[in-house]
Amino acid sequence: CGGEGSGGAASGKDDGKIVMGFSQVGAESGWRTANTKSIQESAAAAGIELKFSDAQQKQENQIKAIRSFIAQKVDIIAFSPVVESGWDTVLKEAKDAGIPVILTDRAVDSPDTTLYKTFIGSDFVLEGKKAGEWVKQEFASAAGPVNMVELQGNTGAAPAIDRKEGFESVIGSDPKFKMLASQPGDFTRAKGKEVMDAFLKANPDIDLLYAHNDDMGLGAIEAIEAAGKKPGTDIKIVTVDAVKDGMQALSDGKINFIVECSPLLGPQLMDLTKKVLAGETIPTRVLTEETTFTQDQAKAALPERKY
Ligand code: GZL
Numbered sequence: 022c023g024g025e026g027s028g029g030a031a032s033g034k035d036d037g038k039i040v041m042g043f044s045q046v047g048a049e050s051g052w053r054t055a056n057t058k059s060i061q062e063s064a065a066a067a068g069i070e071l072k073f074s075d076a077q078q079k080q081e082n083q084i085k086a087i088r089s090f091i092a093q094k095v096d097i098i099a100f101s102p103v104v105e106s107g108w109d110t111v112l113k114e115a116k117d118a119g120i121p122v123i124l125t126d127r128a129v130d131s132p133d134t135t136l137y138k139t140f141i142g143s144d145f146v147l148e149g150k151k152a153g154e155w156v157k158q159e160f161a162s163a164a165g166p167v168n169m170v171e172l173q174g175n176t177g178a179a180p181a182i183d184r185k186e187g188f189e190s191v192i193g194s195d196p197k198f199k200m201l202a203s204q205p206g207d208f209t210r211a212k213g214k215e216v217m218d219a220f221l222k223a224n225p226d227i228d229l230l231y232a233h234n235d236d237m238g239l240g241a242i243e244a245i246e247a248a249g250k251k252p253g254t255d256i257k258i259v260t261v262d263a264v265k266d267g268m269q270a271l272s273d274g275k276i277n278f279i280v281e282c283s284p285l286l287g288p289q290l291m292d293l294t295k296k297v298l299a300g301e302t303i304p305t306r307v308l309t310e311e312t313t314f315t316q317d318q319a320k321a322a323l324p325e326r327k328y
Contacts, residue, residue, distance in 0.1 A: 042090025044100035051264035055328035056284035063287030104177035149187020165197030172206035213237030235267025
């Protein structure tokens with residue numbers, strides 16, 4: 022097949038159809054399910070043949086999948102790196118094979134930016150800052166201390182690192198706010214519930230939970246209710262994503278604020294894929310559009326939500 026930048030759309034097959042290898046993090050959250058749906062539906066709509074692999078949140082499975090895509094001589098590889106580090110070797114193998122790579126959703130920390138064409142995804146530091154700004158405003162009149170706990174995403178993941186950094190950059194300097202505990206909940210409901218249960222047993226007076234995604238927040242709500250407390254009232258909750266179940270909890274008053282992180286990256290990915298294979302220059306960073314929701318805004322937005 023034609024190599025990268027070969028002018029016409031290179032194809033792994035005679036019929037000229039673009040073949041994409043996509044390595045997905047897993048199926049850990051409502052966000053991930055919506056992201057997978059967006060990618061699969063957009064590939065079909067764009068006439069791109071998709072070879073899709075679910076890594077079950079394991080980096081070694083993503084590396085295996087990328088090597089398999091290289092062996093199959095796909096035209097392009099796209100993936101959402103489950104963690105930031107450890108990609109240089111396999112990305113160099115893709116580069117040496119003349120197969121362009123696009124990062125979606127999460128970034129890698131490689132200093133060699135020639136290893137991929139672009140990164141389409143959110144600004145996770147900004148998402149953390151938006152969550153922190155809401156907390157400062159919500160507790161502006163509180164004398165303090167404001168006792169907080171944090172459920173982080175999976176260790177080493179760009180959204181976990183950056184959402185924590187962004188939140189701390191806004192809250193960190195104010196002595197009124199005390200972070201009593203901060204642990205990974207791996208972006209899943211089950212782990213979020215388990216860790217929140219432990220937080221509640223060790224800290225009787227929690228005022229606020231910051232969860233790096235809705236799913237961990239929803240798991241935490243189960244633990245809070247099991248402990249006989251009212252989520253959204255006794256313990257305020259701010260999360261990130263704005264998936265349907267999170268927005269429903271927000272509308273029901275069990276979550277107090279959600280920072281949106283859009284999973285609908287499929288159309289942009291397919292558009293950029295065609296540009297890369299046509300030899301066009303594309304931006305090295307594509308930011309996704311997203312907003313924030315209060316309880317009233319969730320009530321209004323729910324009927325129209327796509328995910
Ligand atoms: C963010 C994405 C995160 C979501 C979680 O772009 O990587 O992973 O916030 C998902 O819900 O599991």
